[in-house]
Amino acid sequence: MDLNEVKKLARERMKGYCGICRECDGNSCSGKVPGMGGTKTGSTFKRNYEALNNVKINLRTIHDAKDPNMSTEIFGKKIDIPLITAPVTGSSINMGGFLTEDQYSDDVVIGSINAGTFAMTGDSGNPQFFIDGLNSIKKVDGFGVPIIKPRENEKIIENIRKAEESGALAVGVDIDGAGLITMALHGQPVGPKTVEELKELVSSTKLPFILKGIMTADEAELAVEVGAAAIVVSNHGGRVLDHTLGVAEVLPEIAKKVKGKITILADGSVRQGVDILKYIALGADAVLAARPIIWGSYGGRQEGVELVINNFKNELKQAMILTGCKDVKSINETKIVNLNK
Template sequence: MDIKELKKLARERMKGYCRVCKECNGIACAGEVPGMGGKGTGESFKRNYEALKNVKLALKTIHDAKDPDMSTEIFGQKLDLPLITAPVTGSSINMGGFLTEAEYSDDVVLGSIEAGTFAMTGDSGNPQFYIDGLNSITKANGIGIPIIKPRENSKIIENIRKAEEVGVIGVGVDIDGAGLITMALHGQPVGPKTVEELKELTSSTKLPFILKGIMSVEEAELAVEVGASAIVVSNHGGRVLDYTLGAAEVLPKIAKAVKGKITILADGNVRNGVDILKYIALGADAVLAARPIIWGAYGGRKEGVKLVIENFKNELKQAMILTGCKDIKSIDKSKIINLNEQI
């Protein structure tokens, strides 16, 4: 199986939910939430795409970066490349249900590990989906990070305890899920968190604690203040609020403010290895990818997930060679031209 065949199968198996477009820009699926699209007009989804497209690579070929080292370390885990599988739930709700939630979760968690990285698992209006993710991480000997919706703190801490029992490498809350339609449809209350509430959560566990859904310098600094170990710069794929900026637009200022104080992950329209280099050059320590992983699972199950990540590796290596990057630490803003700064 190759990537072309994998996408063809994924398109057939997700018919009516994801068209697996040649350019995954959020236009065809705008407003399809539940589903695979962006909220409302789909503007926030489209903005992620356009903002990342506006970051160009600086071609450089007079150097000695002939065999780049793509490895990095996140939360004590050595990764073959600076990419982590993003938390996704709702196989039956958003993707058409060709795979059960448990099947999807197993394929993603185990396929990611076989490819040299690890996965985050998600949470949903159906509480069983969170358990399905934990079960998959259990099969992976604890190598994974469950991300919990911004429920009441008592419910979040209850889910953190379940994760601790599994022996996970970290936990987190996607605080940008505060207004998710899918949660409301299932009668699961979610909402914003105060600084005091976040401090209660970070102090409730010794595990690294991740805040996913940071889109401003102000909230990145608050994440440091409350004791989070990492942030994910993300607008939730444009699926929670229309008319936001793209992750690639806000990341440089966030990195300037908190780089070195907290691990910075970025999430937004990561579709290939070149996108990884772009986000790291903008200030991220690693990225999250969701949609290509979904295509991998739906098109080829665990082996499909592995194939997608291996393809990311090949693309990233080529991009590093042609921009003169010996290793991940060599990737900086000198390797890109950020047209977003000129708009």
């Protein structure tokens, strides 16, 4: 099985929900929510792609970075590559339904472990989807991170307890899901959180707490204030609000304010290994990837997920060699030219 075969099968099995375009720029899937596209005009999805594309690489070949070390540590766990599988739910809602939710969850959680990293699992308007993700995490002795939708705090804390029982590595809330259409369609109330509500959630568990959906420096500072262990700089893949800035545009200012105070993860249009290098150079500690992992699952199940992540490794290694990066800590702003400025 190779990547071309995986993508071909995934395209067939996703039944038009995702065209697996040669250039995954959000144009052909604009407005397809539910589905795999960006909300409304799709401008936020497109902007994520364009902003990351506007970060260019400085090619360097006079150095001794011949065999880069791509490993890093997240929440006290070493992973082989600074890439984590992003939380995605709704196989039957957004992906065409070729796979059941528990099959998809197993694919990404176990496939990610086999490739030397871990997966985040998600939440949905169907509460069973969260449980499916937890069941997959249990199968790998807790080496995974469940992310909960921004429901009422009482319900979130109930789900945090379930996450703790699964042995999860950490837990989080994707606060950028506050206006998610698919939740509204299923009668599941979600909304923004106050500082006090977030402090209650953070203090309710000893697990590292992640806030996914930070897009401004001031809210990154609030995440530090409430005691979160990590943030994900993300606009929910452009699936909740039209006309926002791209992740690559806001990440440098966020990193300037909170780098070293909190783990910074970035999420948005990660399609190649070089995209990982770009986001780390902009200030992230690691990145999340979604769509390529979905393609891997739909086209090749666990083996397909592993294949996709191993391809990321090969591409990142090449990018690090050709920019003179011996290890992940060597990746910095000198390796790029940011045309978004």
